[in-house]
Amino acid sequence: MTKQTPPGAFERIPAETVRPDPILPAVREVEVIDTDFHFLPDWETMRRYMPEPFASAFTRFPPAGGEYGADLANTKSGTGQSALGEARTAQDVLRVIDEIGVDTVIISPGFQRPQGMFNEVAVTALTVAYNNYLREEVLPASDRIKGEIMVNQRDPAAALAEIERNAHDERFVSIYTEFGGNYTQTGIAAYDPIYAACEKYGLGVTCHAGTFWQNWSPLSVGARTWTELFGISTMGTCMAYMASMIMQGLFDKFPKLQILIKEGGYWWLPDFMLRMDEFYLGHPGDIQFTERKLEAREKYLARMPTDYILENFRFSTQPVILPGPKEDLAALMRLCHGEDLFCYSSDWPHQTFDPANWVFEYGDAVPESARRKILSENAKALFKRL
Amino acid sequence: MATKMAERIPAERVQVDPIHARAREVEVIDTDFHFLPTWEKMREYMPEPFASGYKRYPPVGSEYPPDQAIDMVGTGQSVMGVAATAEDVLRVIDEIGVSTVMLSPGFQRPQSIYHPRAISALSRAFNDYLANEVMPASPRIKAEIMVNQRVPEEGAAEIRRVAKNENFISIYTEFGGTYESIGTSTHDPIFEAAVEFDLPVTIHVATFWQQWSPLSNGARTWTELLGISSMATCLAFMGSLVMQGLFDKFPTLQIMVKEGGYWWLPDFLARADDFYMGHPGDIQYCERKLDLGEKFLRKLPSEYVLEHFHFATQPMCIPDDEQKFADLMRLSHGEDLFCYSSDWPHATFDPCNWVFEHPKVLTPEVQQKILSGNARKLYKRIG
Numbered sequence: 001m002t003k004q005t006p007p008g009a010f011e012r013i014p015a016e017t018v019r020p021d022p023i024l025p026a027v028r029e030v031e032v033i034d035t036d037f038h039f040l041p042d043w044e045t046m047r048r049y050m051p052e053p054f055a056s057a058f059t060r061f062p063p064a065g066g067e068y069g070a071d072l073a074n075t076k077s078g079t080g081q082s083a084l085g086e087a088r089t090a091q092d093v094l095r096v097i098d099e100i101g102v103d104t105v106i107i108s109p110g111f112q113r114p115q116g117m118f119n120e121v122a123v124t125a126l127t128v129a130y131n132n133y134l135r136e137e138v139l140p141a142s143d144r145i146k147g148e149i150m151v152n153q154r155d156p157a158a159a160l161a162e163i164e165r166n167a168h169d170e171r172f173v174s175i176y177t178e179f180g181g182n183y184t185q186t187g188i189a190a191y192d193p194i195y196a197a198c199e200k201y202g203l204g205v206t207c208h209a210g211t212f213w214q215n216w217s218p219l220s221v222g223a224r225t226w227t228e229l230f231g232i233s234t235m236g237t238c239m240a241y242m243a244s245m246i247m248q249g250l251f252d253k254f255p256k257l258q259i260l261i262k263e264g265g266y267w268w269l270p271d272f273m274l275r276m277d278e279f280y281l282g283h284p285g286d287i288q289f290t291e292r293k294l295e296a297r298e299k300y301l302a303r304m305p306t307d308y309i310l311e312n313f314r315f316s317t318q319p320v321i322l323p324g325p326k327e328d329l330a331a332l333m334r335l336c337h338g339e340d341l342f343c344y345s346s347d348w349p350h351q352t353f354d355p356a357n358w359v360f361e362y363g364d365a366v367p368e369s370a371r372r373k374i375l376s377e378n379a380k381a382l383f384k385r386l
Numbered sequence: 387m388a389t390k391m392a393e394r395i396p397a398e399r400v401q402v403d404p405i406h407a408r409a410r411e412v413e414v415i416d417t418d419f420h421f422l423p424t425w426e427k428m429r430e431y432m433p434e435p436f437a438s439g440y441k442r443y444p445p446v447g448s449e450y451p452p453d454q455a456i457d458m459v460g461t462g463q464s465v466m467g468v469a470a471t472a473e474d475v476l477r478v479i480d481e482i483g484v485s486t487v488m489l490s491p492g493f494q495r496p497q498s499i500y501h502p503r504a505i506s507a508l509s510r511a512f513n514d515y516l517a518n519e520v521m522p523a524s525p526r527i528k529a530e531i532m533v534n535q536r537v538p539e540e541g542a543a544e545i546r547r548v549a550k551n552e553n554f555i556s557i558y559t560e561f562g563g564t565y566e567s568i569g570t571s572t573h574d575p576i577f578e579a580a581v582e583f584d585l586p587v588t589i590h591v592a593t594f595w596q597q598w599s600p601l602s603n604g605a606r607t608w609t610e611l612l613g614i615s616s617m618a619t620c621l622a623f624m625g626s627l628v629m630q631g632l633f634d635k636f637p638t639l640q641i642m643v644k645e646g647g648y649w650w651l652p653d654f655l656a657r658a659d660d661f662y663m664g665h666p667g668d669i670q671y672c673e674r675k676l677d678l679g680e681k682f683l684r685k686l687p688s689e690y691v692l693e694h695f696h697f698a699t700q701p702m703c704i705p706d707d708e709q710k711f712a713d714l715m716r717l718s719h720g721e722d723l724f725c726y727s728s729d730w731p732h733a734t735f736d737p738c739n740w741v742f743e744h745p746k747v748l749t750p751e752v753q754q755k756i757l758s759g760n761a762r763k764l765y766k767r768i769g
Contacts (some may be wrong), residue, residue, distance in 0.1 A: 073665030185604030217596045219622045222567025224672045225629045227687070231661030232625035235653065236618030240601045243614040247607040265657060270714055271617065271649030274703035279613030281394045282734055283455035290606045305609070321656040323717075331713035332652055352664060 026360045027101035031376040033386065034102040034356075035316045036208070036262045036345035040110030041133055042088050049129035054122055064116035065182050065215055073226030074351050084349035086110075090141030097144065100346060100355055103376075104386065107138070108176055108262070109150045113210050115178050123152040124162070131166050139171040146386065148176035148206055151194070153186060160193045167201040173383040174203050178210025179241040179264065181217065181233065187244025189291035192253070199254045202384040207241055209234045209263035238264025239272060242313070246276065249292040251312045252302045258382050259313050262345065266315040270335040276305035310337060314382045316345035317374065319352040322362065330365035339370040343379040402466065402482055406739040409483030413758040414738055415768065416484040418590070418644050418698045418727035421529070422463065422492030423515055424470050431511035436504055446498035455608035456733050463492060466731035472523030479526065482728060482737055485758075486768065489516070489529040490558055490644070495592045497535055497560050505534040506544065513548045521553040528768060530558035530588055533576060535568065542575035549583040555767040556586040556642065561623040562593025563602070563615065569626025571673035574635070581636045586696075586764055589623055591616040591645035620646025621654060624695070628658060628687045631674035633694050640764055644698040644727065651691070652717040658687035692719060696764050698727035699756065701734040704744070712747045721752050725761040 047055045070076075076083060087093045087107075097105050109130055117123050127150040134147040149172045151159035159175075166172055175198060177186055184190075186207065198205050212233040213219035223229050238261060244250075251257060280287075280301070288299045301308075323329055333339060346354055359371050366374070380386045429437045453459055469475045469492075479487050491512055499505050509532040516529045531554045533541035541559075548554055557580050559568055566572065568589060580587050594615040595601035605611055620643060633639060662669075662683065670681045683690075705711050715721065726738055741753050748756070762768050 070665060072668040072671065075667040181599065181601055184600040188604050188606075213622065214596065214599045214601070217563065217599055218566040219563055219596070219619065222570050222626050223622070224570070224626070225668045226665040227629050227658055227661040228567075228622070228625035230665075231657050232621050232654070235650070235657070236621050237601065239614050239618050240595065240605070240610070243610040244604050244606070247609050265653050267653030267656060268617075268650035270652075270705070270710070271647050271703070272614070274649060274705060275613050275617065275647055275701075276609055278701060278703040279609040279734075281398075283452055283608040283612075285457045286452075286455040286607045289454060319657075319660065321653075321660040323652070323656050328652075328717060331717060335710055335713055335717075352661075 023101040023355055024357045024360055027356045030372065032102045032344065032356050033376045033379040034097065034105045034346045034348075035260065035343045035379050036318060037087070037093070037097070037102075037105045037107050037348050038110030038350065039087050039093065039107035039138070040082070041130065045088070045133055046126065046129045049132045050125050051128065054125040058122060061111060062117050062119070062122060064113045065211065070226055070230070070351060082349050083351040084353055086349060090138045090145060093138070093145055094142055096348060100348060102346065102356070104144050104146065106146045106148060106173060106383070108148055108206065108208060113178070114150070115153055115210060116182055120152070120154050123154060124158040126150070127152055127162050131162065135166065135169055139169070146171055146173045146383075148172065148174045149203070150176050153177045153183065153191070156191050156193055160197055163194065163197045163201070163203070167197065167203060170385050172203065173385040174206050174260065176206045176208065179207050179237055180209065180211030181214040181220070181237050182211040185241045185244035187241060187246070187248050187250055189248065195250065195254045195257055199256050204258045204260055204383050206260045206262055209238070212237070234263060235265045235268055239268070242272070242309075243276065246305045246308045247280070247287065247301070248290045249287070249296070249298070249301060251308045252296065252298070253292050257312055260316060260343065260382060261313060262316045263318065263347065266336055266342070267321070267332055269309070273306040273309055280305050310341070314341050314343050314378060316343050318345040318347035318354040320354055320358055322358060326362055326365045329362055333365060333370070339373055340378065342374045343382065344375050400733075400735045400737070402737060405483040405737055406742045408742045409738050412754065413485045414483055414726065415758045415761040416479065416487045416728045416730070417642065417725045417761055418490055418700060419469070419475070419479070419487045419730050420463070420492030420732065421469050421475065421489035421520070423512065427470070427515060428508060428511045431514045432507050433510065436507040440504065443493065444499050444504065446495045452608045452612065452733065463494060464731055465733040466735050468731065472520045472527060475520070475527055476524055478730060482730060484728065484738075486526050486528060488555060488765070489520070489527065490588070490590060491530070491532045495560065496532070497565060497592065502534065502537050505536060506540045509533055509544050513544065513554070517548060517551050517553070521551075528553055528555045528765070530554070530556045531585070532558050535559045535565070535573065535576065538573050538575040542579040545576070545579035545583065545585070549579070549585060552767050554585070555765040556588050558588045558590065560592030561589045561619055561646065562591065563596040563599070563619045564593040567623050567626035569623065569628070569630045569632055571630065577632065577636050577639055581639055584638065584766060586640040586642050588642045588644055589620070589646070591620065594619070616645060617647040617650060621650065624654065624691075625658070628690045629662070629669065629683070630672045631669070631678070631680070631683060633690045634678065634680065634684050635674045639694060640696070641694055642696050642698060642725070642764065645700065645729065648697040648718055648720075648724070649703070649714050651719070655688040655691055662687050692723070696723050696725050696760060699724050700727040700729040700736040702736050702740055704740060708744065708747055711744060715747060721755055722760065724756050725764065726757050
C-alpha cells in the first residue's frame, strides 16, 4: 500500500479480490438459494447449438455496444467477468456451489451485454443456442441447477417465441432481461406479449444490469471511472426501468407479475418510493395517456407506486454494501423492507462476488427470521417453480 | 410536503396559507426560489445582435412540460405565480414566511439554447438586471450568478465580471442527461473562478434523459421524468464530481445540489466507497489525477460528500412513519447537509411548515440548522 492508499475507514485493501474461503459453517446448515450466478458456456458449445448461418460465421462472441472493461479499475486483465473463475458446464456449477455453500443456484447468462450485439437476429440465435444447451446438458445434471430463459428483448416477438418454446420445462424458473442506458425501458407496452406469457406460465422476470449510460451521450462522455459507471449508472438506469414499469400501468394489466432486480442497488429505495408517491400525487394527469391506460380506459393507477414495489418486485442482494454501524444496517433493512424484498445472490464469478457469510454476521440487524427469508424463502415465493 | 401521503388528493395544488406561525418567529433562508424576469427586460440588458434578434425566449432542448400531468396550461414554471421584479419577490417571501431568499434563474433550461453565445448574453443580462434593479431593493434578496456552463471559459469570465458584488452568493449550473457531467476537468475554469471568490456552485435539475435516447423514448410520465430521471442524472453528476478528483484539486470548493433528491444518499455513500475500494485502478487516468501525478483519491468518496456537498430540501418527501423519517435524516446526515428551499413557484412548492411539524425528529436545534444555520455556513456572503 502506498501513501495514497485511502485512509483506514475501511479495513480493506484497494482492488483486493474477495475470497470464497472460509464460508461460515452456519451457511452450510441452512438452505441457500443463489439467485444470480453467471454461467458462461464456451463459444464452441454455443456454435454447436446455434442455427446457420450464425454457427459458421460467428467464430467468436461478437462485439457488443456499451463496453467498458473493469480491467483498468481492478487492475486485472480481462473483462472482469471471470475474476473468480468460469462455469461453463454443469460440473463446474456443482463444484463451485459446493465450495461457496449454495444449495440451489439460478444461473444467469454470463455473456457480455448480449442485447448489445449489432446483428439483432444474432441475439435470437444465441438465445436459442443457450436455452437448448441448458435444457439438454446442464439442467438435467442436477435438481440444484435452475435456469433463466434467455430472450432477445430487442425483438419482443422473438422473445415471446423463445418463452413459448421453453416454458414447459419447469427447470426454467424465470426469464432474463437486462437494463441499461443503451436499451429502451422494459416497462413500455411493446413488451406486453412477453409479460403476458410470463404471467401465464408463472415465470419470474429478471431485470439485470447490462449497459451504462447510453454510449456517446453526455453522461457517458462525462464519466471516467468504473465507480461512476458500474457503481452509479446502474442505480440510475435501474430506477428508469422500475419507474417505467410502475408508472405505465404494467402491474394493473399483469397483477401477478414478479420482477427480480439484479445489480441495480436497493438502498436508494426509500427515496424512490417516497418520491414516486409524491410526484404521482402531485402530477397524475399524464397517466391516462400511457398506452395501457388508454387501452383500459383508466385515468389513474389502481394503487400507489410504492404498493407495486412491495408486491411485484424483489431485489437480489449482490453487491450488498454494509454500512459501518450495525444500527445503520438495521435502519436500512427496515426502510427498504429488506426482510421481505431481498433474495440472496453471489454474482459469482465477478469481482464483487458476495459469499453468504454477511447474512450471519450482523446479529439483530439481520435476525434469524430475516436470514431464512433472504437466503431461500423470498426466492421460493418469487419463483413459483423452485 | 407535510400532509400524510394517505390523506392527499391527486393533482391538488399546494396551498400557501396558512404558513406555520413559527416560520415568522425564526430566520428562514430559502435557498431555491425561481426568479423570471420578463423577456423585454432581458432584451434591455442583452448585447446585440441578441437584443434585436431574440424576440422571445428561444426554443430549448429537452422539453416535457408537466401541463398534462397537473391539468394546467403552460410550462409548469409559474403554478404559484411569476416573480419578475424585486417587488414581486418581497411580496411573495413575506407571504411564505421567508426572511432571506436566494434567487435562481427561472428560465426553462437555458443551457439548452442552441446558440452558445446567446447563453452568455442571457447570463450577462440576467446578472446585470439583478445587480442594477433587483438586489439593491433589499438586503433580503440574494442571488446566484448565471453562467454559460457549455463554454466554461465564458462562464468563468462572467463569474469574474460580477463576483465582486457581494449580493451574489453562489454560481448557478444545471444537471441533466442532455449536458455533460459537470465533474469533468473541462469545467475546471468555472470551478477555478468559484474558488477564487470562495463562491459555492449550485447544480440544479434541468433536463431529463438525453432526448431520443432509449431511456427518453421509453419514458411517458412526469413522475418518470422529473421524479426519477432527476435522481439518476443527479447521481451521474455527483459521481463525476466525487470520483474525478475535483476536490483534491479544489479542496475549498462547495457544491449545493437542488432538486435531485437526497434520500438516496445512504446508497450513494456506501456504494461509491465500496466500488472505489474494489476498483480504484482507473482513478489515475482521470485528467486531474494525471496532472497531479496521483494514483488514488485522497479521501473516501463518502468523505467528499460530507465535506463538500449540501442539499436543498425541496421537494421534501416525508414518510408517514416518524421513525422512518428519523432514520432517513440520520442516514442522510440531514441535520448538517440540508438547507431549506421552497422552489416557489413550481407545482411541487414546499412551504417551510414541514420543518416545524415533526418536533420529535427535528428538534429546535435541527430546525434552526435546516432553516438558516447550514445555509449561513455554506453561503459566507449572507453575512
